[in-house]
Amino acid sequence: MIELSGLTKRYGRIMAVDNLSLKVEEGEVFGFIGPNGAGKTTTIRMMGGLIAPTSGSVVINGVDMLKEPEKGKQSIGFIPDRPYLYGKLTGMEFLRFTADLYGMSNNGFFDKAENILRTFSLWDWAGELIDSYSHGMRQRLIMSAALIHDPKVLIVDEPMVGLDPRAIRLVKDMIKRLAREGMTVFVSTHTLEVAQDICHRVGVIHKGKVIATGTTKDLVEQAKVDREDLEAVFLRLTEEAS
Numbered sequence: 594m595i596e597l598s599g600l601t602k603r604y605g606r607i608m609a610v611d612n613l614s615l616k617v618e619e620g621e622v623f624g625f626i627g628p629n630g631a632g633k634t635t636t637i638r639m640m641g642g643l644i645a646p647t648s649g650s651v652v653i654n655g656v657d658m659l660k661e662p663e664k665g666k667q668s669i670g671f672i673p674d675r676p677y678l679y680g681k682l683t684g685m686e687f688l689r690f691t692a693d694l695y696g697m698s699n700n701g702f703f704d705k706a707e708n709i710l711r712t713f714s715l716w717d718w719a720g721e722l723i724d725s726y727s728h729g730m731r732q733r734l735i736m737s738a739a740l741i742h743d744p745k746v747l748i749v750d751e752p753m754v755g756l757d758p759r760a761i762r763l764v765k766d767m768i769k770r771l772a773r774e775g776m777t778v779f780v781s782t783h784t785l786e787v788a789q790d791i792c793h794r795v796g797v798i799h800k801g802k803v804i805a806t807g808t809t810k811d812l813v814e815q816a817k818v819d820r821e822d823l824e825a826v827f828l829r830l831t832e833e834a835s
């Protein structure tokens with residue numbers, strides 16, 4: 594479960610995130626959508642413990658990310674918008690390196706790594722240098738690494754950028770499957786069709802504030818648009834709030 598309470602981040606005069614509160618239940622896929630500069634990445638960085646809030650709190654699985662950052666980070670899978678990969682490691686070495694950061698022992702690691710690399714169609718390239726991977730392969734490796742320690746919560750900033758349709762399908766199916774297995778997923782995306790497809794609920798953020806939350810159906814009613822279409826909702830709500 595994720596609980597954001599009064600979360601605020603101020604950069605000088607800019608309120609990047611303004612008193613944001615929301616709750617995401619266990620097993621729920623929550624989509625975070627908003628125009629450029631709305632505050633999505635800043636929110637996600639605070640959730641992952643990468644930057645400190647000006648005020649407010651992030652509680653994930655009952656752990657306050659500010660008070661117990663190490664414990665909090667152990668229980669989440671985190672995929673930032675610009676993840677860093679070490680090109681001179683192989684895919685398998687990168688997973689081992691990530692597993693070490695999470696304090697995983699060798700016990701069970703290789704079975705887990707094989708399983709996850711097969712799921713993401715990377716097993717045949719596990720021994721190749723990441724430098725030789727395509728963009729899609731890198732994205733899939735990043736996703737594999739974020740899941741290696743069986744987190745209960747997955748936080749993803751823009752997972753679909755630059756992926757081809759097959760890779761998008763793989764990531765979408767994976768997120769749906771993880772949620773069915775009980776994982777809580779918080780995902781920011783510009784791809785509204787993806788949000789409509791995989792998210793149980795979405796939150797619309799604009800100028801640092803959450804201006805609406807609910808299912809696509811709820812938001813269609815709220816925005817008074819005549820199509821069951823998140824894009825129309827998004828355009829109406831962000832226009833109204835401008």
Ligand SMILES: Nc1ncnc2c1ncn2[C@@H]1O[C@H](COP(=O)(O)OP(=O)(O)OP(=O)(O)O)[C@@H](O)[C@H]1O
Nearest residue numbers: 604607608609627628629630631632633634635636
């Ligand atoms: N380190 C920083 N210093 C100053 N201002 C910042 C910093 N990081 C973000 N901002 C500002 O905070 C606001 C929110 O930015 P943020 O990157 O969170 O938006 P976003 O919704 O992720 O945008 P995008 O969809 O373009 O990635 C913007 O006005 C941005 O310029």
